Amino acid sequence: MKRSNNKQKEMTAALYVRLSRDDNLEGDSYSIGNQKKLLTKIAKEKGYTNLLIFCDDGISGVTMERPGYKAMIEAIENNKISAVFVKDLSRLGRNYIEVGRLTEEFFPEYDIRLVAVSDNIDTQEGENELAPIKNLFNEWYARDISKKRRISNKIKGNAGEPLGLPPYGYIRNPDGKNWIVDEEAAKVVKHIYDMALGGLGTDQIACRLEEEKILTPVNYWYSKGISRPGLKSSQEYPYKWHHSTIINILSKQEYCGDVINFKTYSKSYKNKKRYENDKENWAIFKDIHEPIIDRTVWEKIQERRSRRTRKKPVTGEDKNMFSGLLVCADCGSKLGYHFNQANHDITYFNCMGYNRGSRKICTSTHYIRTDFLEQVVLGEIKRLMKFATLYENEFAKIVMGNSIKTAEQERRSKQKELNSLLARDKELDLLFEKIYEDNTLGRISDDRFSKLSVKYETEQKENEVKINELQAELDNEQNRAVTSDMFLSSVRKYTRARKLTPRMLNELIDKIEVYQAEKIDGKKVQRLKIHYNCIGAIEIPDLSKLPENNVSVHTRQGVNVQYAALAV
Incomplete structure (x- = not known):
């Protein structure tokens, strides 16, 4: 037993106050302020002149990991307190085992007087036989409230009512x-999405926002007096954006006007940690609130981000606005970005399938100069703009036809x-039955059965993920259909463009197939097939009012290469 004759300790009492929505208490008698007033009055009446207040506001009693509570325990262990005052035992916690250990072992060990006002408990006046029962009822109460809240949240969540707090950009x-x-x-x-469309990476966007002295979401909420549990503002670095915050904003489907419920879950009412839920368990409701970002823009950003490789770039593989857009027309591999060793001003792309040493999967380099590529693509976009302007009806018919054709091709491929x-999933089920039967009849050993089971189960789980993704994509296919008007509006934004920009590429082009340069009629010709967003490759008719796209460049071998449009 740890006793002390310290006079100051004898006159010092801890007032512990706690409140959380788990308590579901009516009236204001349980408010933090009223708890403080009540406990201060009672403690002074019992002769304590030095009062230390420990507070946990908004933290559930089922967990003992509470800052105020832990600070009080530390003060007790440091021999600074002789008594603890609470409104009732449920304020100490709603965990039967932990609160029981606290009141029956820890407090007596440190000679702590416990006063629970509403429960008429004062350990100085003797033990209260009902205390353990009250602790048990307090935990049952927490369990019951948690159960009711889960049912309520399930009903609300499945009705499309948002369960979580609104993300940055929205208020409740x-x-x-x-x-x-x-x-x-x-x-x-919107500014963040504009920069992403313009080709900036998440770190670059974060730096730009810091330079523009834009408050981070947490500091913005703090400046507006908006409370966000678990988040702390930084007054020292209020403009210090982190790339993870940018990633989070760029990935939120809620900005399209959607509500997504059940993205996380807790395992029990005692464990408040949130776990990521499988996407198949999400409840998605579209167009519930006003969108901040157009859905086609959001989907484009997701597509671009999914293409990015996690491999750290090495010398000669710096990012270029065409990186990730170019594919080999023969093997389907991505084209890698490089620079000429003798002259770093000359940059080019070539097939990564050809560059894989002994594992070559392509027989040609598909070499293409970056400057040549920029001229060709800008020229094709200008021809497209001119065609859309002079022959709007014809353009609309082609776009609509290509949109339907492309969507149908994608749908057939996915199906x-x-x-x-x-x-294959059904086949794996049959294989499971077969090896189980063979193992039962002694045809295969237990070790062999175990290895095959793991193999088949792993494959089936991987396939299950792919099946769910494909099914979701097919179910949402109609939501991704793009009309000719939508594509026209994107094209018209760049009517007077004189230079190719990353944003133009992101908004207009899905991918570019690059063919190996070849000789035609004694001339070396490079062919490209440009696939535009949502409508695929489009063949522009040979009309007199449209400009020609005559682009040529001298390669590193001193050979002149000309561009030739590829018939779709």
């Missing part, structure tokens, strides 16, 4: 049922892959 509607746009923050969100995976 006063009616509490949906979100409304926070215009000031929404401008920053074929899905059917193949589903067939």
Whole structure:
């Protein structure tokens, strides 16, 4: 037993106050302020003149990992406190085992007087036989409230009512049922998407926002008096954006106007940690609130980000605005970006399938100069713009036809892959039955059965993920259809463009197939097939009013290469 004759300790009491939504208490008698007033009055009446207040606001009693509570325990262990005052035992916690250990072992060990006002408990006046029962009821209460809240959240979540806090750019509607746009923050969100479309990486965007002295989301909420649990503002670095924050903003589907519920879950009412939920368990409701970002723009950003490799670039493989867009027309490999060793001003792309040493999967380099590529693509975009301007009806017909054709091709391809995976899934079920039977009859050993089981199970789990993804893509295919008007509006934005920009490429072009240069009629010719977003490759008719795209460049071998459009 740790006793002390310290006079100051004898006159010092800890007032512990706690409140969280788990308590679901009515009236204001349990408010933090009223708990403090009540405990201060009672403690002074019992002769304590030095009062230390420890507070946990908004933290559940089922966990003992509470800052205020832990600070009080530390003060007790440092022999600074002789008594603890609480409104009732549930304030100490709603964990039967932990609170029991606290009141029956820890407090007596340190000679701590416990006063629970509403429960009429004062250990100085003797033990209370009902205390253990009260602790048990307190935990049952927490369990019951958690169960009711889970049911309530399930009902609300499946009805399309947002369960989480609104992301940066939105605020909760006063009616509490949906979100409304926070215009000031929404401008920053749009700015971030504009920079991403312009080809800037997440680190570059973060630096740009810091230079422009734009408050980070946490500091913005703090400046507006908006409380966000678990987040702390930084007054020292209020403009210090992190790339992870940018990634989070660029990946949020909620900016399209959607509500996504059940993205995370907790395992029990005692474990408040949130775990990532499988996407198949999400509940997605589209167009519930006003969008900040156009859906086609959001989908384009996701597509671009999914193409990025995690491999750290090495010398000669710096990013270029065409990186990730170029594919080999023969083997389908990406084209890698390089510079000429003798003259670094000359940059080019070539097939990565050809560059794989002994594992070559392509027989040609598919070499193409960057300056040649820029001229060709800009020229094709200008021809497309001219065609759209002079022959709008014809252009609309072609775009609509290509859009439907491309969507149907993608749908057939995905459906074929899905059917193949589903067939394999059934085949794996049969294989499981077969090896189980063979093992039971002694045809294969237990060790062999175990290895095959692991192999088949692993493959089936991997296939299950792919099946769910493909099924979701097919289900949402109609939402990704793009009309000729939408594509026209994108094209028209660059009517007077004189230079190719990353944003133009991101908004207009899906991919570019590069063919190996070849000799035709004694001239070396490079062919490209440009696939535009949503409409695929489009063949522009040979009309008199349209400009020709005559581009040629001298290669490193001193050979003149000309561009030739590829018929679709």
